[in-house]
Amino acid sequence: MKKLLNRPDAYADEALAGLCAAHPDIYRQLGETGRVIARAGGMREGKVGIVSGGGSGHMPTFTGYVGEGLLDACSVGNVFAGPSVLDCMEAVKAANGGRGVLLLYGNYGGDKMNFNMAAEMLEMEGIPTKTVLVADDVGSAQRSEREKRRGVAGLIYPYKIAGAKAEQNDASLSDVAAIARKAVDATVSIGVALTPCTVPEAGKPTFSIDEGEMEIGMGIHGEPGIVRGPLKSADAVADDMLERLLADADIGAGERVSVLVNSLGATPLEELYILYARIEKRLKERDISIVMPRVGRYATSMEMAGASLSLCRLDSELEALLAAPAVCPFWSAV
Amino acid sequence: MKKLLNRPDAYADEALAGLCAAHPDIYRQLGETGRVIARAGGMREGKVGIVSGGGSGHMPTFTGYVGEGLLDACSVGNVFAGPSVLDCMEAVKAANGGRGVLLLYGNYGGDKMNFNMAAEMLEMEGIPTKTVLVADDVGSAQRSEREKRRGVAGLIYPYKIAGAKAEQNDASLSDVAAIARKAVDATVSIGVALTPCTVPEAGKPTFSIDEGEMEIGMGIHGEPGIVRGPLKSADAVADDMLERLLADADIGAGERVSVLVNSLGATPLEELYILYARIEKRLKERDISIVMPRVGRYATSMEMAGASLSLCRLDSELEALLAAPAVCPFWSAV
Known part of the structure; x- marks a missing residue:
């Protein structure tokens, strides 16, 4: 396979730079590494935040789903490699509106380790988080061991559904985590x-x-x-x-x-x-x-x-949240 | 390259069937062959119609751009082969709201021949048409022979701009053809x-x-x-x-x-x-x-x-039309 790229080690960074350059009203790049993407408009005070992330090379996953009615921030790593602990922390801080932050990402060992470490450190800084892992791939483990399943494309459903819930003014971190869990289970x-x-x-x-x-x-x-x-x-x-x-x-x-x-x-x-x-x-x-x-x-x-x-x-709850408005280049209303 | 298909000779038809099945509120299939895609909601009386078309194998071009603020109907052929005269006629009839129909498609010999023949026959049936050819590919001919250039991805601009113009109640066929020509030239x-x-x-x-x-x-x-x-x-x-x-x-x-x-x-x-x-x-x-x-x-x-x-x-006219609303799964407002 032939690729249009410059330096292989700049692939992930240049792609992120292009994403933000093309859609400056939707995305902004944060962090020392630029590997954190947050909503261009910043975080709304009083809103529960949602953060995701993972390896690069899956566009529009993960960063493309930052936007109104969807995610608040993402941290990504190199191609097929998890994000760093510092970038996970930076993403959570960017998504902190004072009501806590849901960490919603695919069930991969490296991602879990780094997001968990970031969550522990932020807990000490007074930012509460909850974690819901997306584990939708029936090809990766039996139903009896669902917690071992990997997260794949079905992650758009928890993103969209939890994202819509988090836009509701009265939604708490527990509410958003609960609906994300319900969407993952579905x-x-x-x-x-x-x-x-x-x-x-x-x-x-x-x-x-x-x-x-x-x-x-x-x-x-x-x-x-x-x-x-x-x-x-x-x-x-x-x-x-x-x-x-x-x-x-x-x-x-x-x-x-x-x-x-x-x-x-x-x-x-x-x-x-x-x-x-x-x-x-x-x-x-x-x-x-x-x-x-x-x-x-x-x-x-x-x-x-x-x-x-x-x-x-x-069910009617999930369907209403799926149909709620969302603004990013990769989610069509029709 | 490996493909997920059934019979090779059913590729174009099955893809169209899937497009319409997935988006029944946007598209409907017409014609004996099913090779004509029109807006699901039908044609609005008094609106200038816009028809495009060409070979299959270019999705979302052409059929994907049927929708509010864009095209009214498309006729397509086999993969990389032009649509039939009958299907071109069927598409124009579907896009006829009594104000005439613009034929707006890429500059390819086979497509031109069949659309031209369809236009002649429909003229006799009392449906006036105008034709604007998209010829944006600078790689295919010198600027001094612009009329020889092929139509490629830039066709989305004339689609979007003429499509927005045609939604205006006072726009005539000449108005829509003129703005399409201006968009092609741009x-x-x-x-x-x-x-x-x-x-x-x-x-x-x-x-x-x-x-x-x-x-x-x-x-x-x-x-x-x-x-x-x-x-x-x-x-x-x-x-x-x-x-x-x-x-x-x-x-x-x-x-x-x-x-x-x-x-x-x-x-x-x-x-x-x-x-x-x-x-x-x-x-x-x-x-x-x-x-x-x-x-x-x-x-x-x-x-x-x-x-x-x-x-x-x-210019300000083209920019306003480019920014006007459009409803199809392949045109994002952001």
Whole structure:
């Protein structure tokens, strides 16, 4: 894979600089390293803050979701590497409106370690935090060990839902954490990888996969999936992913779900819509209603080819928060 | 390149079906072939219509830009092949609100032939049309032969600007055609290709390019560009593209432009923002102001790697129309 970049070690920083330069009304860069992105307009006093973060290389995740009705700040690391403790602290401070800050991020060891350390130090400085981990990837652990699951594209649902809750003037940190937890519990995801991506500083693909093969359940950093086998038709892939999610989450007739068909990067919109058409048909057959479907690039691995499917089971509370206004370039109202 | 699809000959149709299934409030499929996409809410009487179209394989171009403040209908063909005359006629009829219809599409022989034939037949049926061709690709012909230039990603500017004009109750077909022409004249684009894409029915890449090479000026169907050479740094590529556009359009200090940094498909947001950061810096140095920049996937060639840069020189009239509301999943207000 060929990349348009300058120095590999400047990839993450230059991308962040461009994001902020292109959208100065939405994002601003903070911290000594510039690896903290916060809302351009600053933090509103009395609002519960929400911070996320993780490795670079997943745009628009994580930083793209900073914005009204979504996140308040993000700290990011190098490509596929967690943010530093100092940057996590800086992000939390930027998101501190005096009502506490929710740390809402994917379930990865390095991220957890650094966010936890930052939270401990900030507790001593008088900034209370709560942590909710996104763990939606059914390909990474059995349902009986849900706390071991990784966080993937389904993270947009807790972001959007907790983000909407935190805009409400009477919402406390406990309220926002509780709804984030509910959104995490409601969300399941699974991916299929067709090609690897290349971390700029490594200079070679993260894994290898034969021309005629695909891997179901692979993680967004190339973590091993559930099954590798011959590349199947889009319909067969859609059916396989959907069946796994419906079974795992036990979603049945009469329920309402939001559906996210996400490209891991190179896979174009055309293929996402081919997958979506099948998923919509299958859900209709089962009398499951789709609300606010999302089709596009929401959490990527740079130029990796492949897609993921996420379902978020909605009740009236989650649905209203999902539909609430949000302002960032990567969340469409329609 | 590996694709998630069913039958190669169903690729375009299934993608359209998915687009309409995912966004039933925005799009509806018309025509015997289903290759015509119109606004879900139908055509408003008394409004000038705008129709576009072309080959499939460029999502969200063309069909994605049907929506309030943008296009009224589109007709599309197979991947990289023009729409049929019948579908062009069907699209124009769907966009007919009794005030005439603007045909606004890229300058390609097959598209022109079929849209022209459709326009002639509809003239006899009493539906007046005017045609404005988008010809923004400076890599495809000299400025002295601008009418020979192909239409590429810069088409979003005439779409958005003419689309906003057509929503005004007092706008006539001539008014809308005139502003579309003005937007076309104000827009220049150039692309750089790093890898080819594969047309599903052909099953092999559209062209070949060595691992260490790039081609400046290549068209979105793999048409030959201006120069092929070693892959350069993002800054060098950004400078090269920007200099060509500024020289061609003679844009100088004190002017206002909108900037579009567009991925041809596989190239991720990170790389687009790296390019954007450099372009913003260079324009600032020249005292040229950026208004409403766009960074993302606006006109693609499926999974082709590469990017294009477009500039639209604004006066107060064009800027106001560019900033007017628009409702589709692929146009962000921020």
